[in-house]
Amino acid sequence: MDFDDLEEAEGQEGPKLVELRKLRSPDELTAMPHPMPKKRGFGGGSKRTQKVLYLHGPGSNQAMAEKQVQAVFKNLKWVVDFDLLEWHYLEGTINQKLEEIHWDPAVQKIFAPFGRPCGDSYDGYMSYLKLLDESHQQETWLGPEEKEVGSGYDEVIEALAAHLAKTGPYDGLCGFDIGASLAFDLARLAQEGDARFKEKFRYLLLFSARGHRAMAKGGQGALRPKAPLRIPCFLCWSEEDDSKQFSNYEDLALYIHPKFRRICLHGQGHRPPNLQKNTKELETLDSFIGSMQSGVLSADADDDKPAAIYKGHWLPVPRESAPELKAGPLKLIVVPDPLGEHGPLPEQALKDRLRFPAQEPPELTAQRLSLFRQVTALTSEDFAPLGAVTGVKFQQADKLVKWHPEVKERDASTAYAVDAGRSRWLQAEDEVQIGWSQLEEMALKLLEENVEITPDDNVAVLGLGTGAHIAFGVALALIEHRNIMPAKLLCVCPPTVWPHEGAPAQGSLMETPVCYLTYPQSVAGPPWRLETATYGPFQHRHFEDRASLLATIEEEVKSLQA
Structure with a gap:
């Protein structure tokens, strides 16, 4: 039976799968509204000024925080004309040296004048918490006096609760980096019914905020919201951030209900931006502050760029059970990396340090580069013991496609330069640039040339490296053009x-x-595109080496065959 016959037969059986696709709403996940204060305008005097608490980033202090606030808000009409915002600051309790917290020499130059003299170096760079495995898959937030992995974070939250109880309520919480992340967590706790944060604040201003990683140690992945937050939130970040993967910021933004989020992008890297007059960014923030003054959030702006990018996407996704498998056999389609073994060589971690993140130890860089090359070197033959395996074979034209962007060397001599270029945390292999129409055409061609499927077959798809992105296209093509729901999609180190x-x-x-x-x-950022693509089960798993990867894939496939 060829594909034309298959489509004709399936057409007689009932509706196509694509006709059964559901439009889901974040409102399906029941959540209490944010417990806002009953009043607003908690600033001093008679102007009904907005009282805002600022939580700074790691290795900062009140002096630096005041400069950041001035840079962001100085040109807002609500500030210039009405002096509307009353700022309060809370310094962290962890006292660090400049070199301990700011690894990049260019950043050290910016921060050095704001420290407190301590011998021949600087002291007084304050943080709320410590970070373990920063910007990697198991990034974990620790308290100042942690005794074991994952401990101490509750004490940080309790300290913030005590401060709010003593000095609140506030109109808004504003934060940068981990300070913004903590503000987000306080809003999550408030929505989940934590009495410590009830009626303590009514909106968020978040700059470069990220959430807990799914695979964080100490079980911190469970601290992500159970439903989208319903608190007005202004979110701002840069795609040229050289301190974090910007997809972390996208991921967190999706946990704000679409009706409550306002998104702003800037080109100034990892900092609260210096917003200039007559810019779209300033207009967006000014409009948000005006809405908070009136107490009525302006109309949904998801159709405006850059928010339109995320229109219709939100987290967490309500999960449904996996479809029941058919009575027939399981066929595994393996999509290897069309580029074969590729990516930077491990020895480049030492020889070409400017190419890689300043905060990442070179031995760790070398380890991950080696693992990525091991993944991309795998072929369908490596999975032959799993049973009915069909390996996709690429034509030379497929291999010559410009799959990933060309990476230009970033000028790391100056920190926070406007339009400085690509973040070193975003490796070229973690981004795919082929258009969706081209991917769809390729996926269909690969199916027709490589795979024989009958209506009784269960079909799983496995992709490796760049091939994992193609595997996503193949899974999509199975649904849209072959009327087949994949039994599972396995993506190993895909571009995110x-x-x-x-x-x-x-x-x-x-x-x-x-x-x-x-x-x-x-160093890949959160896979929110994959996570939101399915309403079925979604899981994130780790492997340590080639052998453990093969064992994990075998476990996944055998669970389908059982």
């Missing part, structure tokens, strides 16, 4: 940054189970 234009909608894979596999040292 996709082209925005024409990207698949939330739930495009319907209830297809998706397994995202990485190694703990990976």
